[in-house]
Structures are given as C-alpha cells and as structure tokens.
Amino acid sequence: MNAKPRISILFVCLGNICRSPLAEGVFRSVVTEHGRAADFMIGSAGTGAWHVGNPPDPRSIDIARRFGVDISHQRARQVEAADFNRYDLLLGMDRNNVQTLRQRAAGGTLGKIHLFLDYANDRVIDIPDPYYGGEDGFASVYQMIREASEALLSKFD
Known part of the structure; x- marks a missing residue:
C-alpha cells in the first residue's frame, strides 16, 4: 500500500x-x-472568500445525506497559492472558476487546471450553481457530480 x-x-x-x-x-x-480511498487526497475550495469557515449550504448537506454522503464537517476555504503545487488536479465546476484559477496560477501549474465535467467525461459543460434555486437544482447537481465522479475515477485505473 502507498504511504502517500x-x-x-x-x-x-x-x-x-x-x-x-x-x-x-x-x-x-x-x-x-x-476500495481506492488510499490512492487519493481530495479537497475543495472556492475562488471567493465570502463563506470562509462556514459549513456547506444546508441544501448541499441535505442532498448529500439523502445519498449516504456526510459533508457536514467540511468548512469553506478560499483557494490559496500553495494549492497549485499541493494538488495534481484543480477541477473547476464552471468555466468562470477555471478562468479565475488560470489567472491566479503560476506558469508551471496551468496544466493542472481543468473543467470538472470536461476532464471527467469529455463534456464541456458547466455544473450550474444551485445557490439561488430550489431543491431540484441541488438534486440535479448531485446527479451530475456523481456521474462525473465515477468517470473521473475510471481515468485512474
């Protein structure tokens, strides 16, 4: 087993x-x-600092819980300069996130930045932000992320 x-x-x-x-x-x-948890280090961050230290939106916590995933312990943080070296891949949820990451990245790290759905399953589309919508938007986003996560994992077989 890999230590890292x-x-x-x-x-x-x-x-x-x-x-x-x-x-x-x-x-x-x-x-x-x-059975691949030891193969990955996984994190999340935002391009903005509005919610630093806050838990995920209650609607995100709820939809995740409905599918047996607990994200209630997570706390929002902003992307920091060290992340571009710390992570092998930085996957933006939408093209604006990707553009912001590319603007902040050091030259040698640009190749690590991708649109999540494009990288995972070759679909150049954004995962829409459900923040201003209703519960159905969170359910739709969950399904998109679940499908993309399966596709992403298959890239590392």
Whole structure:
C-alpha cells in the first residue's frame, strides 16, 4: 500500500459551499466504494472568500445525506497559492472558476487546471450553481457530480 496518496484533487467553485463540497464528498464516497480511498487526497475550495469557515449550504448537506454522503464537517476555504503545487488536479465546476484559477496560477501549474465535467467525461459543460434555486437544482447537481465522479475515477485505473 502507498504511504502517500497517488493523486491529489481539489474541486473548486465560487464560494465553496454548494458544488465543490458536494464534489469533494461524492468523489471521496466513490473512491471509498471502489476500495481506492488510499490512492487519493481530495479537497475543495472556492475562488471567493465570502463563506470562509462556514459549513456547506444546508441544501448541499441535505442532498448529500439523502445519498449516504456526510459533508457536514467540511468548512469553506478560499483557494490559496500553495494549492497549485499541493494538488495534481484543480477541477473547476464552471468555466468562470477555471478562468479565475488560470489567472491566479503560476506558469508551471496551468496544466493542472481543468473543467470538472470536461476532464471527467469529455463534456464541456458547466455544473450550474444551485445557490439561488430550489431543491431540484441541488438534486440535479448531485446527479451530475456523481456521474462525473465515477468517470473521473475510471481515468485512474
């Protein structure tokens, strides 16, 4: 067994309270289900600092819990300069997140930044931000993230 995770992935959205905490929790659940938890270091962060220190949005916590994933312990944080070296992949939930990451990245780390759905399953689409919507938006986002997480894990077989 490897003492150090083989690959490190940071999921990034705007505020780190809706999409990226779900992605962190769901991907962690997927790798655990497949017996691969030791192969990965998984985190999440936001491009903005509005919610630093706060738990995920209650609607994200609720939808995750409905599918047996506990993200209630997570706390929002902002992407920091060290993340570009600490993580092998920085996966933005939407193209704006990716653009912001690329603007903040040092030259040698640009290749680590990708759109989550594009990298995971070759679909160049954004995971929409459900913050201003209803419960159905969170359910839809959960399903997109779950499907993409399975596809992402298959990239490391």
